[in-house]
Each structure stands twice: as structure tokens, then as C-alpha cells.
Amino acid sequence: MQIGHHLRRPQLALLRRCALALLAWAPASFAASTERAATMHEYASEKGKVVVTELATGLERPWAMAFLPDDKGILITEKPGTLRLWQEDAGLSPPITGVPEVYTRSQGGLLDIALAPDFAKSRRVYLSYAEAGDNGRAGTTVGYGMLSPDQSRLDDFKVIFRQMPKLSTGVHFGSRLIFDRQGYLFIALGENNQRATSQDLDKLQGKLVRLHPDGRVPDDNPFVGIQGARPEIWSYGHRNQQGGALNPWTGDVWTHEHGPRGGDEINIPKAGKNYGWPLATHGINYSGGAIPEALGTTAQGTEPPLYYWEVSPAISGMAFYDAARYPAWDRSLFIGALKDQSLIRLTLDGNTITAEERLLGERNERIRDVRVGPDGEVYVLTDEADGKLLRLGLR
Incomplete structure (x- = not known):
């Protein structure tokens, strides 16, 4: 039965006006949900349909994200030097003030972000970024500020670490920030x-550094007290580390790094160990030919990678999936790929990687960061001038 057949025209007009008024009154969350529905896409995968929702667009070269507790939103760094807050009901905020000045040449800029383990009490937000030196070159710097109660500014920003000497002309800054279960801060650096x-x-350069959250060097770092060695160093022989995460099942810090032309690799860095670059690599020069310093794919006294790619995907970002929401993704490690323009899903059996799957290649977007949210969804940042925040689910 059609309602319109039993109503006169004035009554139909009144119903239309009421419907329009109801839509105009609808809360922002309803408007946001209808907009999200319009930007939802599905892609095939080995585990089912990957459902992708575009939560935000218009980000300028987004680099990293961190989830605020109690569903207060996601902090997002943009490489040109801005920090933004995305919230479900409000979208993207204006730039948060109090962010330090950054060096923005080439790969330089505002990079990683991490919340202090005691963020609920301290309000500390840690940032890594490229910082200019007096010699016209730059290096990676890390510091923290306190996020204001209204989430509009960082107060009292304090530098706790500087990569020295400053040697970069604009490339290979790294970097990722990882807190372990004991509260130590690991800083993954480029060379x-x-x-x-x-x-x-x-x-x-080319080191994984381990510090107390205030920047002090732990007494049990492997090179403390050794003449000619920096006490901050945890491991060395790394190239350009752009991914890092804490394994939720073992408590180990994992990092990954770009090789040159080929040889991207994943490591589980151990105290005092040498991970080979440039003495051991599966890559070659970008122009072709062997790396001059390389002794082969292995070298005495160095650790082999846990996993490597002969052809570089140009990896960035790393997240272990340990949420209950999507059991089909359990024991997966997600890694973004810039050159390959995909999201890599690796299957884990303990510390062994048993399978690899490439996702989202149809979108042709460089993926800079990937994180697992407190809701069990996977969140991705695309590295574009018009960058996006994406939310991924499975059905």
C-alpha cells in the first residue's frame, strides 16, 4: 500500500516540510555518519572484504598518528610542521599550537608522535622531527609537551634528545618512537x-636509541661506560628506520628500515647488536651496482634480518594486530608501503613470518602510517598532498 494514495496534496506538502526540518535539525554525528557512508569502499582480500571508510581528507603529507584515551580523537602529524586533532563528531581541528619549528627540506619535517605511558596523568605528547643545525645540515630531534585540557595546544615543549652530529642534507631522518613495557623510550633513527x-x-646516525622518558640514559644500556661510544645507543648498523612497534605477545621492540634499491628489512633489535648496514645488505645502489662498502648479503659480526624484500616496497609504519574484533587478522603485522602503494599484511607464527598479502593496491595511494585503534579497527594515513585518514574493517 502506498501512503501517498491516501493523502491529499496539502498533507503531502506538510510531510515534506517536516522531513526537511528534521534533516536540518539532525545532529552533526548523523551528518558525519551519512558522509562516511558515502565514502565507504570494499576491496577483496584473503580474509574477506576489507571495508575502507574515509574519515578525513585534506591532510598535508600526514606522517603519524596517536589515539587519545577515552575516545577523545586521534592526533595526526603533518610533515610541513602542523599537529591536528581528528574527532568523530567534529572532523579535523585547526593546527594545535606549541609545536616546535621543524626543518622541512626533502624528507625532513614533523615526523612521529607517541603518548607517554602515563598520559592520563602527565598529558605528555612526544614528537620526533627534523631540526636544522648551525652547519646548514639537520638531524632528528625528540621532545615532549603537555596537551592542554581543551586539546588546542602543547604547553612547555622540552627537547630530550638530539641526533648528533647533524649530518643530513634532507634525507634519512627515520624515525619512530616506541615505549616498551618498562616505560623506556626507543627512538629509531636513519643514517x-x-x-x-x-x-x-x-x-x-643509523642507531636505535633507548632512553628514560625524560631523556636520561639508562645505566644498563649496552655501551654505557665504553670509551668512544654514545651511551644512548641500543643497537646499530641500521639504514633508514621508518617503522617501529612493540610486539604485544613478547614485549620485544620490532623495527623496519628502507634498504637502498632492494633490501628493505625487519629486525628485532637486541642490545649491543650490529644489524649490518652498509656491510651487509640485500640491496644495490639506486643507479645500479653493489654498495661499495658491502661484503655481501651477510657479514661476520652482524645480525641477519628477520625478514627482507629483494624488491623494495619502501616500507613505513608498523602495527601488530592483537584485537578481538577481527579474529581473521589475529597474529598479523601490518606495514605501510610508499613505493608499492599498498598495505602489507604479514602472518606471524611466533617470530616467524609465514605469509605476505598486499592490500588496497587498487587505491594507488602511498601509505605512510598504520595503527590499530582501541576499537579494534585498523587506521591508515596516506602520504599525499591531499592526505587521508582511513579506517579499515573486515567482513
Whole structure:
């Protein structure tokens, strides 16, 4: 039965006016939900349909994200030097003030973000970024500020770490920030494209660094008290680390790094160990030919990678999936790919990677960061001038 057949025209007109008024009155969350529905897409995968919802667009080269507790939103860094807040009912905020000045040449800019383990009490937000030096070169710097109660500014920003010496002309800054279960802060660094420095223990290029949250050096770091070595160093022989995460099942810090042309790799860095660059690599020069310093794919006294790619996807971002929401993704490791323009899903059996799947390649978007949200969904940032925040589910 059609209602319109039993109503006169004035009554139909009144119903239309009421419907329009109801839509105009509808809360922002309803408007947001209808907009999200219009930007939802599905893609095939080995585990079912991956449902992708575009939560935000118009980000400028977004680099990293961190989830505020109690569903208060997601903090997002943009490489040109801005920090934004995305909230479900409000969208993207204006830039948050109090962010330090950053060096923005080439790969430089505002990079990673992490909340202090005691954020609910301290309100500390940690940032890594490229910082200019007096010699016209730059290095990676880390500091923290306190997020204001209204989430509009960082107060009292304090630098706790500087990569020294500053050697970068705009490339290979890294970097990722990882807190372990004991509350130590790990900083994954690049070697500024100064290859030999990765092996130099008196420099902080190509190193994984371990610090107390206030920047102090732990007494049990492996090079404390060794002449000619920086006490901040945890491991060395890394190239350009752009992914890092804490394994939720073992408590180990995992990092990954770009190789040159080929040789992207994943490591589980151990105290005092040498991970090979540039002495051991599965990559070659971008122009072709072997890396001059390389002794082969292995070298005595160095650790082999846990996993590597002969052809570089140009990996960035890393997240372990341990949520209950999508059992089909359990024991997966998600990694973004810039050059390959995909989201890589690796299947884990303990510390062994048993399978690899590429997702979202149909979108042709560089993926810079990936995180698992407190809701069990997977969140992704695309590295574009018109960057996006995406939410991924499975059905």
C-alpha cells in the first residue's frame, strides 16, 4: 500500500516540510555518519572484504598518528610542521599550537608522535622531527609537551634528545618512537644517507636509541661506560628506520628500515647488536651496482634480518594486530608501503613470518602510517598532498 494514495496534496506538502526540518535539525554525528557512508569502499582480500571508510581528507603529507584515551580523537602529524586533532563528531581541528619549528627540506619535517605511558596523568605528547643545525645540515630531534585540557595546544615543549652530529642534507631522518613495557623510550633513527656512520659508535646516525622518558640514559644500556661510544645507543648498523612497534605477545621492540634499491628489512633489535648496514645488505645502489662498502648479503659480526624484500616496497609504519574484533587478522603485522602503494599484511607464527598479502593496491595511494585503534579497527594515513585518514574493517 502506498501512503501517498491516501493523502491529499496539502498533507503531502506538510510531510515534506517536516522531513526537511528534521534533516536540518539532525545532529552533526548523523551528518558525519551519512558522509562516511558515502565514502565507504570494499576491496577483496584473503580474509574477506576489507571495508575502507574515509574519515578525513585534506591532510598535508600526514606522517603519524596517536589515539587519545577515552575516545577523545586521534592526533595526526603533518610533515610541513602542523599537529591536528581528528574527532568523530567534529572532523579535523585547526593546527594545535606549541609545536616546535621543524626543518622541512626533502624528507625532513614533523615526523612521529607517541603518548607517554602515563598520559592520563602527565598529558605528555612526544614528537620526533627534523631540526636544522648551525652547519646548514639537520638531524632528528625528540621532545615532549603537555596537551592542554581543551586539546588546542602543547604547553612547555622540552627537547630530550638530539641526533648528533647533524649530518643530513634532507634525507634519512627515520624515525619512530616506541615505549616498551618498562616505560623506556626507543627512538629509531636513519643514517642521514651517510652510510659509514651506521657503524660509528661515536655518532647517532643509523642507531636505535633507548632512553628514560625524560631523556636520561639508562645505566644498563649496552655501551654505557665504553670509551668512544654514545651511551644512548641500543643497537646499530641500521639504514633508514621508518617503522617501529612493540610486539604485544613478547614485549620485544620490532623495527623496519628502507634498504637502498632492494633490501628493505625487519629486525628485532637486541642490545649491543650490529644489524649490518652498509656491510651487509640485500640491496644495490639506486643507479645500479653493489654498495661499495658491502661484503655481501651477510657479514661476520652482524645480525641477519628477520625478514627482507629483494624488491623494495619502501616500507613505513608498523602495527601488530592483537584485537578481538577481527579474529581473521589475529597474529598479523601490518606495514605501510610508499613505493608499492599498498598495505602489507604479514602472518606471524611466533617470530616467524609465514605469509605476505598486499592490500588496497587498487587505491594507488602511498601509505605512510598504520595503527590499530582501541576499537579494534585498523587506521591508515596516506602520504599525499591531499592526505587521508582511513579506517579499515573486515567482513
